[in-house]
Amino acid sequence: MGRVIRNAVRSVQWGMEKTGNVLGFRRRGPTRGTAVADSATAGAPNPGTGPSRHSADERTLSARIEAVAERSDTAAFAELFRHFAPRVRAYLLRGGGDAGQADDVVQDTFATVWRKARLYDRRRATAAAWIFAIARNRRIDVYRRERRPEFDPRDPAFQPDPLPDGERALTAVQRAEAVRKALNTLSEEQRDVLRLAFYEGETYAAIAVRLGIPLGTVKSRARLAFGHLRAALEARREALT
Amino acid sequence: MTIEHHPGDELLLAYGAGTLDEATSLLVATHLALCPRCRRRLDLAESIGGEWMNRTRANGTVDETGIDSAMAFAPEDDEPAGPATAGSGPFLFPQPLRGYAGGDAADLGWRAVGGGIRQVRLKTRGKGAKARLLSIAAGTRVPEHSHGGEELTLVLAGSLYDRGKWYRRGDVDAADASVVHRPAAGPEQDCICLAAADARLKFSGVIPRLLQPLHGF
Numbered sequence: 373m374g375r376v377i378r379n380a381v382r383s384v385q386w387g388m389e390k391t392g393n394v395l396g397f398r399r400r401g402p403t404r405g406t407a408v409a410d411s412a413t414a415g416a417p418n419p420g421t422g423p424s425r426h427s428a429d430e431r432t433l434s435a436r437i438e439a440v441a442e443r444s445d446t447a448a449f450a451e452l453f454r455h456f457a458p459r460v461r462a463y464l465l466r467g468g469g470d471a472g473q474a475d476d477v478v479q480d481t482f483a484t485v486w487r488k489a490r491l492y493d494r495r496r497a498t499a500a501a502w503i504f505a506i507a508r509n510r511r512i513d514v515y516r517r518e519r520r521p522e523f524d525p526r527d528p529a530f531q532p533d534p535l536p537d538g539e540r541a542l543t544a545v546q547r548a549e550a551v552r553k554a555l556n557t558l559s560e561e562q563r564d565v566l567r568l569a570f571y572e573g574e575t576y577a578a579i580a581v582r583l584g585i586p587l588g589t590v591k592s593r594a595r596l597a598f599g600h601l602r603a604a605l606e607a608r609r610e611a612l613t
Numbered sequence: 614m615t616i617e618h619h620p621g622d623e624l625l626l627a628y629g630a631g632t633l634d635e636a637t638s639l640l641v642a643t644h645l646a647l648c649p650r651c652r653r654r655l656d657l658a659e660s661i662g663g664e665w666m667n668r669t670r671a672n673g674t675v676d677e678t679g680i681d682s683a684m685a686f687a688p689e690d691d692e693p694a695g696p697a698t699a700g701s702g703p704f705l706f707p708q709p710l711r712g713y714a715g716g717d718a719a720d721l722g723w724r725a726v727g728g729g730i731r732q733v734r735l736k737t738r739g740k741g742a743k744a745r746l747l748s749i750a751a752g753t754r755v756p757e758h759s760h761g762g763e764e765l766t767l768v769l770a771g772s773l774y775d776r777g778k779w780y781r782r783g784d785v786d787a788a789d790a791s792v793v794h795r796p797a798a799g800p801e802q803d804c805i806c807l808a809a810a811d812a813r814l815k816f817s818g819v820i821p822r823l824l825q826p827l828h829g830f
Binding site: 375450496499500501504516522524531592595602605 | 621622623625626627629630631633634635639642643645646647648649652654656658659660661662663664665667669674675676677678680682683684685695696697701703704705706707708709711713737738739748783788
């Protein structure tokens with residue numbers, strides 16, 4: 373348990389290093405240095421390098437969810453909570469809720485993590501992406517009082533995946549790693565659109581108003597950013613084969 | 614089934630971020646149920662969300678009593694056979710659409726809105742687009758119209774011809790506010806589709822314009 377907490381602390385520190393250039397919407401100057409350094413590394417992917425420290429942490433977190441699923445492992449659950457609850461809470465507060473509401477949704481999110489751990493699939497998502505999706509859905513439910521329509525893989529009308537190919541050949545951890553690097557190589561304009569959409573939960577129309585640009589421009593930045601990330605995944609996949 | 618026309622990446626991204634209105638989300642989620650290609654893109658979108666959450670500075674401390682209260686709920690057993698998956702199909706409407714419609718195409722109370730077109734309005738909450746199911750008689754053309762905003766149409770049965778392209782099961786036809794069109798159902802069978810539009814349609818002809826307030830079409 374001590375090791376995991378240390379990992380969590382390390383990740384928090386890592387998060388703080390990165391926070392400057394990613395979340396500091398108006399900040400300029402020194403924070404750009406980090407982005408430039410990162411894009412330099414991302415520009416020269418080296419498939420020969422072993423898994424990063426980060427990936428190892430991510431695999432540990434995935435294993436915690438599996439431990440909850442397989443044997444209702446309460447210690448593993450407590451570790452997930454300590455690692456993710458503060459991040460989920462920060463995400464909710466960014467999205468404009470008050471602290472009481474955020475605490476309720478954090479609680480809700482982790483009750484869902486506990487109950488639905490069996491549905492977690494490490495091939496599809498890292499622990500962070502899976503918990504993000506749960507928190508996002510709970511946020512829609514509670515903050516907007518709307519339902520979140522989702523497909524159901526158990527539904528007989530669901531069209532199952534064909535044999536694994538392309539992007540699917542990457543593990544979720546490799547994909548997250550590629551995304552992490554590629555996010556730092558996006559233009560600031562594109563990154564801002566992703567940040568406002570994912571992190572602040574703003575619609576494209578609201579982003580257009582906030583940035584004072586046409587809606588069409590916001591959408592095209594979103595498309596370009598997504599295209600860039602998909603190209604980065606493709607490059608990563610090719611480097612591995 | 615080969616899907617040729619997918620929702621734009623900006624829509625998949627916004628669905629992943631959770632910023633689409635409920636009606637548009639319903640359409641995207643129903644497409645995703647039919648489209649493994651777009652589900653891979655959703656995985657990517659959600660990994661962006663996860664990455665953003667990882668970059669977050671932990672905000673204050675979270676009360677650890679939350680750990681025990683979250684675990685107070687019993688873990689969910691395997692596949693609950695709830696109404697969500699009741700019945701065995703084959704279904705025309707995948708989830709989540711079947712749940713929103715309250716059944717499959719044959720179970721619904723379709724209302725004729727004139728011109729060989731029948732519809733079922735779907736209940737979604739919040740602001741933004743409205744969702745409805747349309748059944749267009751084989752070979753029928755929809756009266757010429759434009760949109761106050763974007764209209765998305767997901768074909769579920771039959772085929773739809775619009776601006777030089779054919780749309781079949783799983784395909785999404787997107788028309789923005791600048792488009793004036795009159796899509797037509799293919800001749801082989803009635804075309805059933807799910808439409809999400811963020812404003813009322815504007816018909817070009819006089820007669821449909823007169824009918825509009827009566828039918829709410």
